[in-house]
Amino acid sequence: MGIKPCIAQKDVTLHILKTFGIHMSKRLGQNFLIDSNVVAGIVAAAKLTPGDAVLEIGPGIGTLTQGLAEAGAAVTAIELDRRLLDVLAKTLAGYDNVKVIHGDILKIDISREINQEKYKVVANLPYYITTPIIMKFLEDRLPIDILVTMVQKEVAERMVAVPGGKDYGALSVAVQYYTQPEIMFLVPPRSFIPAPAVESAVIRCTVRSEPPIQVASEKMFFRVVKAAFAQRRKTLANSLKAGGLDKDEIIQVLEQAGIDGRRRGEQLSLAEFAAIANAWTNLK
Numbered sequence: 001m002g003i004k005p006c007i008a009q010k011d012v013t014l015h016i017l018k019t020f021g022i023h024m025s026k027r028l029g030q031n032f033l034i035d036s037n038v039v040a041g042i043v044a045a046a047k048l049t050p051g052d053a054v055l056e057i058g059p060g061i062g063t064l065t066q067g068l069a070e071a072g073a074a075v076t077a078i079e080l081d082r083r084l085l086d087v088l089a090k091t092l093a094g095y096d097n098v099k100v101i102h103g104d105i106l107k108i109d110i111s112r113e114i115n116q117e118k119y120k121v122v123a124n125l126p127y128y129i130t131t132p133i134i135m136k137f138l139e140d141r142l143p144i145d146i147l148v149t150m151v152q153k154e155v156a157e158r159m160v161a162v163p164g165g166k167d168y169g170a171l172s173v174a175v176q177y178y179t180q181p182e183i184m185f186l187v188p189p190r191s192f193i194p195a196p197a198v199e200s201a202v203i204r205c206t207v208r209s210e211p212p213i214q215v216a217s218e219k220m221f222f223r224v225v226k227a228a229f230a231q232r233r234k235t236l237a238n239s240l241k242a243g244g245l246d247k248d249e250i251i252q253v254l255e256q257a258g259i260d261g262r263r264r265g266e267q268l269s270l271a272e273f274a275a276i277a278n279a280w281t282n283l284k
């Protein structure tokens with residue numbers, strides 16, 4: 001897909017902001033999309049069919065929201081910046097399939113606002129809270145089937161990373177435990193105003209109906225993952241010690257899991273983390 005910024009959309013955006021006297025807030029991660037190809041790419045990645053319920057986080061001045069509404073989605077858009085509500089009332093006035101709510105996505109009771117059996121999350125996320133938002137949605141097991149979001153390129157790479165590389169970490173394991181993530185396309189800084197300092201990527205996470213591995217206790221699984229990545233250079237045996245096991249327990253756990261304690265967390269697959277967590281659970 002071509003990703004040339006659309007000059008017309010840039011002019012429209014600047015005109016709207018000027019008309020409403022709005023200065024974009026760095027604190028709220030406001031980098032607005034001005035590239036209609038990127039908007040179309042995000043909408044396509046969400047595989048929308050008319051009537052699909054969509055939760056959009058941070059509609060800004062409504063550029064992506066319009067794309068979603070035109071694809072026939074029933075959009076619920078949550079925006080924190082009160083100043084943008086008047087703008088959105090204007091830019092989205094022609095759509096009866098959009099509901100805008102003023103609120104903080106990390107505090108709002110989402111299931112009250114979007115009372116659907118299944119919905120999709122589509123967003124150009126504020127980068128300062130990308131990971132907490134995605135993790136909250138997944139951990140809370142909201143009834144989401146697809147999550148399509150713009151994130152920093154580095155974050156996207158960490159989400160899809162496989163064992164052995166420098167990008168593989170606790171975020172990779174958690175995202176891959178709950179979903180099948182795919183990087184859809186990269187987005188250059190010039191597709192936004194103001195242009196961010198970093199490159200971006202659109203990622204699609206298809207939520208799994210079942211985890212890819214069997215864990216006796218999810219809490220224990222994530223405890224092991226956290227301990228293994230707390231200090232990346234430590235061997236697994238040392239990480240487990242720091243995670244709360246004594247020497248004998250470590251020997252037992254690793255033996256039962258069939259894993260060499262001299263390996264490091266960054267080399268372990270989800271199945272191997274699960275084997276350690278299950279062996280640890282059996283100790284108790």
Ligand SMILES: C[S@@+](CC[C@H](N)C(=O)[O-])C[C@H]1O[C@@H](n2cnc3c(N)ncnc32)[C@H](O)[C@@H]1O
Nearest residue numbers: 028031032033058059060080081104105124126
């Ligand atoms: C990167 S901009 C994207 C704007 C628009 N969707 C676009 O693509 O042009 C992020 C948006 O999220 C909003 N926002 C920031 N923090 C938020 C929060 N905690 N809850 C809801 N919206 C938030 C910002 O005000 C801004 O409108």
